[in-house]
Amino acid sequence: MDRIEFVEALKNSIAEKSAWLNSTELPKMLESYRLLHTCVHNLYDMLVKRALITPDPYKLEKKISTIQAPSDSPYIESERALVIGSRFSDYETMLDFICTYFKISVENLDLPKIKKLSELNNSFQWANMSMNNTKTNTRGLAVLLNEARQNLPAISLSLLNDSLSKSSQCITEITRILKDLTDFKREEYKFKIRLDFLQNPKFPYDSIHTPAEEISEIKKMFSALQEKIPFYSELINQISEEDFSEEKDALQLKTLELLKVRETKVEKTKESVNTKGAILDTIHILSTLSPTYSLIAEKLSENCKILEGTKNTLMNRIKRFLRKAFNMKEKPIIYRFLIEDKQKMTKVPRDVDISFFISGIERKSHFLGVIGNAASPEHKKIASSAEDAILQFVNKQISDNKETLALLTAADDYFKTTVNAASRSKIKGLKIDLVTVNNVLVKANKKRAEYVAYIEEINQMKKLGIKDE
Structure with missing residues (x-):
């Protein structure tokens, strides 16, 4: 399809996908974060109560304005209770910030913020909470949880295992939605570049015949901008490929397919609901x-x-x-x-x-x-x-x-x-x-x-x- 037709199709797909993410997927993600926070809070309290970690005395005094994953740097084994206690406390506090103050919406979540969320999600690998894990924080927490299991009452042990299982499920769901959101934000970025640059009357579109020429002209316009807009080379290259490469029709269809809203339809079965x-x-x-x-x-x-x-x-x-x-x-x-x-x-x-x-x-x-x-x-x-x-x-x-x-x-x-x-x-x-x-x-x-x-x-x-x- 030609450039104008493709831009119009993009416009409709972007608007529809944005509305769907805001109304359906992102509320699911927030709910998963809330459940994750509850599970992490329960685990933190259990470890504090059994004196396996040292609680952070400045926990409530810390002011959070941005998402920041706790450090995963090595530490002296004798300081595990103090270091993991502090990092796990920071992780729990950050989840509380996301659930309580952070605005989860398409408009607020740009690519850098999504990256920060992903880094936070990887602070502890809930699906592989093993004492042999290569990640420092996960390995340290696994050691402490293993100690907590010793002589633990049955109800508390059940709560611990349930919290671990649900944390893993929550991170899986959050990661799935963030992946979909990341794909969308990349296409949204490309669409905005098309509107701001390629649709600009000063852009010499008629004199461009190759992807390299288009990339060169886009770079010129970027350098003339007063406001700071991130320049993502990979995405700019994709724009030029969709406009001038021999496979442009296939690439355009692939982009529109990526932006399609895929509602999961639950078919009714004869099995009665419990x-x-x-x-x-x-x-x-x-x-x-x-x-x-x-x-x-x-x-x-x-x-x-x-x-x-x-x-x-x-x-x-x-x-x-x-x-x-x-x-x-x-x-x-x-x-x-x-x-x-x-x-x-x-x-x-x-x-x-x-x-x-x-x-x-x-x-x-x-x-x-x-x-x-x-x-x-x-x-x-x-x-x-x-x-x-x-x-x-x-x-x-x-x-x-x-x-x-x-x-x-x-x-x-x-x-x-x-x-x-x-x-x-x-x-x-x-x-x-x-x-x-x-x-x-x-x-x-x-x-x-x-x-x-x-x-x-x-x-x-x-x-x-x-x-x-």
Whole structure:
């Protein structure tokens, strides 16, 4: 086809592919990044809890403005806990930045940013988490995870293996989408060069007869530009080949074929959908909160000790002495949290017995861990229940955990604002943990909504006398 016809075909294909990537593929990629972040966060917490890595004390103070993969340089084996702890922490923080602040869109993701994402994705090779891996970070993390497996409770071991498996799946999906996006951005770049240069009235297109001549003229126009546009020799060469080579027709068709939107059509089968399995998946998603809640309970206990330590006045010491001398029960420690009411856009005060609240978080951690274990009697009891009963259970769990999230958010604010300035740096923040809890609840809620919508569709079809074939 001639030049004008080809440019017009490119224009339509670019617009269609861009819209499809923004509406379909990139949201999938963001969802995969969120799941990856949850898995990595769970692994990080597990390693910290078992004292296998040294947590980064400056983690929350680091300001991130761009994507940067952690170093993979060699280190002294005796410093593995410190080095891998720091690098794995940076990796987890970078994933949090991508999920929370980074804009994943066709417009924002240029080729250099895609390259940075790819480098970050290769920081740890989840599909080959081996102690013999040639990559420094992967090998170091594999050694630590192998140590973590020793004497690990069954539920925690299951969570560890599940996190590794899901991380590998997420990276595979992210890599597939980034490959498609990279191909698109390369063609988009070529299209923009055609519009800015080849469609320019000053471009001597009629006097050009060979690929070399076109490349030469494009270089001249690049040198005259005031603004900086990257010059990709490989892509410029492809433009000239598509315009003047003997195989130009085949190359043009190949380019348009590359830009085609390929929707995956799922054919209906006669096999019925396992609806009970779908709602049980929601329970499994919620169970991944177990290690996060465990870590939160530890942080709250430490924060409580720090805050109460600042109140160790002479009068309080005398009161404690008298209570102990007369065998009087200790008074509960009551903190006044400010709970955000999102509907009324206000904060409502609530008095909370902090010891009871922390023990409640610990119980919740244990409970979620138990119901997430398919071999536990509790899980089997839930799985044998009717679907309506399971749905009611899921509804209650999501509601309860949303309330817990609101209380934890208020607790984080309370400790940070109430403790004196001298002890403020000792307070352990919950920001990253709260993001993890929120992401899990969002995913669980989405899974529940999909189940409810499917059940409603089946019931509606039955009312209309339509059989699901």
